[in-house]
Amino acid sequence: MSSNPSRAAMKRYVWRLMTVMAVYVTALIGGQLAMKAELLGPQAAIAIALVCGLCIVLTFVIMGRLMIETQDEFVRLLFVRQTLIASGFALSLAAVHGFLSDFDIIARIDAYWWPVLFFVGQFVGQVANRVQYGTWGALK
């Protein structure tokens, strides 16, 4: 009676995320160090760049799995809402920044910062959930 499938889904989510983040950090730091030491050939550089990018892609997949596996409908609503807010937040900033940089008002930035802003947007979404529904959304 006390077993909660949503809590189990959250544990799987954390485990998957930690695994992917470990690979990501290892590839990113290892790649940067190897590049500075001039040990990185062009093919290895491509491989490491793709591994880093794939880790971010997998992060989105893992978030999607959590939405599917969460049995608690209210918690799922919070997570979906938070993710929609995060998407709107990051894409809005990307659009505004894109036009500003297109008119040479501000400098261009590397595109991998937009997923970072998406993750910042997740926090914005949690704040919105707290205001609207009185909870941050994480299972306790």
Place this chain on the structure above:
Amino acid sequence: MNNRLKVLRAERSWSQQDLADRLGVSRQSVNAIETGRYDPSLPLAFTIADLFGLPIEAIFSRD
């Protein structure tokens, strides 16, 4: 939508966590339903009704 969840729970001396465990949902779900911030789906409403042994309309009503 209004509901009598808090009253029914109090009559049985259950905490929100007790009720959440019986329903297989999180405590925050129970809290959100009790405070009217969230209206449950029909399947969850049926589960709640079954748990209390009451028809849905005896627990949930229109504003």
